[in-house]
Amino acid sequence: MSNALDVSWLIQKDRIHSDVYLDADIFEREIDILFSRHWISIGHEGEIPGHGDYRQRLIGRQPVIFLRDDSGTVRVLMNRCTHRGNAVCQNERGNSKGFTCSYHGWRFRLNGELATVPFPDRYGGDFDKSALHLRQPAQVASHRGFVFATLNPDEVPLTEWLGPRVLAELDDIADLSPLGELLVNAGVHRLKFRANWKLMIENAIDGYHAGSVHRSYNESIAARTGVNLASLATSSAPARIVDLGNGHCAWDSRALLAAGAKSLPTMQSKGDAARAYEAALIERHGKDRAAHLLSKSGSHLYIFPNFSYVGSHFRLFQPVSASETRVQLFPILLKGAPPDINARRLRMHEGFYGPAGIGGQSDDIEIFERNQLGLAARTDPWSIISRGIHLETRHDDGTVSGQITDELSNRTLWKRWRDLMTQPSEESAPCAR
Numbered sequence: 001m002s003n004a005l006d007v008s009w010l011i012q013k014d015r016i017h018s019d020v021y022l023d024a025d026i027f028e029r030e031i032d033i034l035f036s037r038h039w040i041s042i043g044h045e046g047e048i049p050g051h052g053d054y055r056q057r058l059i060g061r062q063p064v065i066f067l068r069d070d071s072g073t074v075r076v077l078m079n080r081c082t083h084r085g086n087a088v089c090q091n092e093r094g095n096s097k098g099f100t101c102s103y104h105g106w107r108f109r110l111n112g113e114l115a116t117v118p119f120p121d122r123y124g125g126d127f128d129k130s131a132l133h134l135r136q137p138a139q140v141a142s143h144r145g146f147v148f149a150t151l152n153p154d155e156v157p158l159t160e161w162l163g164p165r166v167l168a169e170l171d172d173i174a175d176l177s178p179l180g181e182l183l184v185n186a187g188v189h190r191l192k193f194r195a196n197w198k199l200m201i202e203n204a205i206d207g208y209h210a211g212s213v214h215r216s217y218n219e220s221i222a223a224r225t226g227v228n229l230a231s232l233a234t235s236s237a238p239a240r241i242v243d244l245g246n247g248h249c250a251w252d253s254r255a256l257l258a259a260g261a262k263s264l265p266t267m268q269s270k271g272d273a274a275r276a277y278e279a280a281l282i283e284r285h286g287k288d289r290a291a292h293l294l295s296k297s298g299s300h301l302y303i304f305p306n307f308s309y310v311g312s313h314f315r316l317f318q319p320v321s322a323s324e325t326r327v328q329l330f331p332i333l334l335k336g337a338p339p340d341i342n343a344r345r346l347r348m349h350e351g352f353y354g355p356a357g358i359g360g361q362s363d364d365i366e367i368f369e370r371n372q373l374g375l376a377a378r379t380d381p382w383s384i385i386s387r388g389i390h391l392e393t394r395h396d397d398g399t400v401s402g403q404i405t406d407e408l409s410n411r412t413l414w415k416r417w418r419d420l421m422t423q424p425s426e427e428s429a430p431c432a433r
């Protein structure tokens with residue numbers, strides 16, 4: 001990748017060029033810059049509740065182990081033996097007391113320390129085990145259990161990368177639990193599709209597609225429940241898209257619920273579980289904040305570049321190539337909530353996004369692959385993202401919002417993409433330790 005690659009002209013305020021989805025050099029630059037030099041989401045602490053629990057993850061293309069050590073500390077370790085580079089962790093997930101390299105048997109503790117090496121007598125006196133711990137990313141930080149990492153020691157602090165509005169959104173998600181703690185122990189759905197990863201992040205906060213792509217889902221819900229989901233994403237629907245800064249954005253569903261929409265599990269239920277849940281939230285947070293949290297329980301959040309939260313789950317995007325993407329979807333349950341509330345969250349997630357769901361895979365994933373196919377026709381290589389550009393609202397607190405069917409989220413993330421992707425290229429950032 002050379003500095004000569006100019007991507008700035010590919011992103012204009014109202015249109016983007018097909019190369020950003022198709023070009024292999026641009027993809028490599030994304031891995032080098034977006035996924036290696038800046039913060040990316042690694043997962044949530046709720047995935048690894050027990051000492052020794054671990055998950056394999058990637059930072060760009062670099063394998064890491066996301067784990068909780070035997071003191072309870074959540075860590076991210078590079079999955080590379082400090083002897084000759086073998087991956088020390090083979091399983092995608094599991095629980096372990098440590099990691100023994102299968103090549104020559106070096107054994108590492110959960111905190112990354114090199115514990116033992118076979119036949120140490122053949123090393124000289126300057127052999128220093130304490131200098132051969134598993135390496136770790138330059139920075140690891142979390143907020144309300146959401147863990148992020150970067151390979152870049154000079155990257156800004158996570159709080160600055162996220163900004164106060166995203167931090168507040170994460171607080172709102174975590175505080176949906178009456179105990180302020182999320183459970184991420186209901187399993188994971190894995191997707192892969194033959195299309196560029198950014199086609200899915202564009203879709204993370206996109207109300208415009210819901211009426212057409214999800215028409216069959218909307219019709220089935222209407223037939224079963226009488227709820228008209230299609231009305232939630234018309235050009236007159238009150239829900240807003242909010243630019244949260246730094247490429248992050250949200251779908252704020254509060255106005256929908258204020259207008260009487262009944263699309264969410266906690267809203268649908270008027271039974272004992274819903275009353276108990278609401279009472280528990282009021283007891284913890286007070287009446288006003290509890291009402292605020294409940295009104296946002298259907299909102300979406302996108303954190304640049306690889307995280308989105310969609311009401312009942314969060315997902316991590318993993319680019320494989322310019323035309324292949326993998327995604328993991330993690331249902332979120334609420335610690336301390338009545339079992340019926342959590343069961344409803346899980347059923348809602350499965351119904352739309354699960355392996356047999358009729359929304360996420362059969363609808364959206366199919367569209368991403370069709371989109372990738374169409375983008376290859378390049379007599380006119382531009383995609384238009386101008387919808388609602390003249391109707392954006394700038395608020396007193398500095399935020400900008402648009403109507404739910406507008407393309408504000410596209411403009412937000414593509415501006416951030418251009419700003420970061422036009423940084424000068426450098427050698428890969430080092431790791432700490």
Ligand code: FES
Pocket residue numbers: 081082083084085086101102103104105106
């Ligand atoms: Fe790990 Fe040799 S490569 S012990």
Ligand code: FE
Pocket residue numbers: 203209210213214363364
């Ligand atoms: Fe969709």
